[in-house]
Amino acid sequence: MPAIVLVGTQWGDEGKGKATDLLGSRIDHVVKFNGGNNAGHTVVIGDQKYALHLLPSGILSPGVTPVIANGVVIDLSVLIDELDGLEARGVDTSLLRVSANAHVxxxxxxxxxxVTERFLGKRRIGTTGRGIGPTYADKMNRVGIRVQDLYDESILRQKVEAALGFxxxxxxxxxxxxxxxxxxxMGELLRHAERIRPMVTDTALELNEALDRGETVLFEAGQATLLDVDHGTxxxxxxxxxxAGGACTGAGVPPTRIDRVIGVFKAYTxxxxxGPFPTELEDEAGELLREVGAEFGTTTGRPRRCGWADVVIGRYATRVNGLTDVVLTKLDVLTGLDKLPVCVAYDVQGERFDEMPVNQSDFHHARPIYEELxxxxxxxxxxxxxEELPEAAQNYVLHLEKWTGARISVIGxxxxxxEVIVRHDLLGSDDVH
Structure with a gap:
């Protein structure tokens, strides 16, 4: 059985939660391997909507073991609030596993x-203000606090005192x-320590043992390709x-265990x-996409910036992640539009770029070159x-597939x-449905 990595191919909010939920009962473990509560997954089951921020969306699938791996940074209060919220709605959370090496x-x-974002003013990054960046910085500076530190109060106090000194x-x-x-x-960090103690374990060991037993493991990325600290904008x-490479370091599973990489691509962007956004629409079309697509942040509620599909970043995501399959989401949002422009290249001060410019300044000045469908x-x-889709909708999907170079296996x-069309089995079968 396979180990599968699921990643976003744009700037996030592509619908990774739905893709995970689609695999649902066919997987044994769902692993969150990066990020924290700065992003969210929305999963709709029947008439129930679940907004998850820190927990992997597999927690909603009965019998699936959800894992928060070592590459995640954890806000303990958020974790407990999410667990309490799900349990109040009848969701079993008892299988959750939390890495002892994850940072708090x-x-x-x-x-x-x-305060840093406010201090930067116009030069701000646009963070969610949830402490994610500073915690990863502490990790790299080797002054971070890990989950395992919660169970040695003397070490915890030493680390807190050292951090606060600076x-x-x-x-x-x-x-x-x-x-x-x-x-x-100390009070905040220790408040929930005993509550999560039964969940804390060596998740890397457990995941490798699960793969040895032939179980299926899904590694679910937070954020998305264009937000990656090394490969993003x-x-x-x-x-x-x-x-996709972050799944290996973020979960302690070697690259030789990965069988498939699924990318989630929204039908628009x-x-x-x-940050720069070449196809951004600041007109009625952008507002229409925002309203029809309900494009407001799961975590922050912030309105999302909207634009036409961009296959330049789609090609980039296909290459960087080694995508084997794509889940195309929100095709229905485009219904009713006469023409659908798709960005197939960039114009940067008169020079055509068919691939992502490596230079930050070039990408900032990129203007979309559209082909209209x-x-x-x-x-x-x-x-x-x-085959039940209108011919124009089929044509749109086939063009995205051709332009990105990645097989579109599922359409939302x-x-x-x-509410999906399955063209190819995400677990490896080539059967067309």
Missing amino acids: IPPYNRVLDK KNQLLLKIYNRRDIEVEEV YPFVTSSNAT TRVGE DGWTEDISGCRRF VGPGRD
Whole structure:
């Protein structure tokens, strides 16, 4: 049975939760390997909508073991709130596993995240202010706090005191903020330690043993390719590796175990936060996509910036991640539009780029070169076979497939769990449905 990596191919919010849910009962473990509660998955099951921020969306599938791996940074209060919220709705969360090596977001990093963004003004990155970046910085600076530290109060106190010795200087002398007390931090970090203790384990060992037993493991990326700290539109990126390679370091599973890489591509493009966005629409068309597609952040509620599909970044994501399959989401949102422009290349000060410019400045100045496809007016939400789609919708899908170079195996035609067209089995069969 395979080990599968699931990644976003744009700037996030492509619908990875739905893709994970689609595999549902056919997988044994769902692993979150990067990020924290700075992103969210929305999963619709029947008339119930679930907004997940820190937990892997596989927690909604009975019998699936959800795993928060070592590459994730954890806000303990958010984790407990999510668990309590799901349990109140009758969801069993008892199978959750949490890596002892995952880093914890201390309260001082949330404070620093927010004040730094305000201090940067027009040069801000557009973070969610949840302490993600500062916690990853602590990790790289080797002053971070890990889940396992919660169970040795002496070590925990030493680490908190060492961190505050520096961070309080920043708060006081640079940002003119009050200092943070050691006991305040200790109290927050220890408040939930016993609650999560039964979940804490060596997740890397457990996942490798699961693969040895022939079980299916899905590695679910937070954020998306263009937000990857190495391969995204730096510096307007997240602080972790959201591409397929991040699954190996973020979960402790070697690359030789990975069988398939599934990319999730929205039928148009959205972005939250700051940074260049070549196909962005600041007109009625952009507002229409936002309203019809309900493009508001799962975590922040911020309206998402909307634009036409961009196959330049699609080709880039296909190459960087080694995609074997694509799940195309929200095709139904485009219903009713007469023409559908698709960005096939960029114009950068008179020079054509068919691939992503490596230079940050070039990408900032990129202007889309469009090819226009016909739209359709028919309601496609009831379609369950590719041949049932209007000819124009089929043509749109086939052109995206050709231009990105990645096989589109699943097409989302509505928000519901069953509102999909399956062309190819995501677990490896070539059967067309």
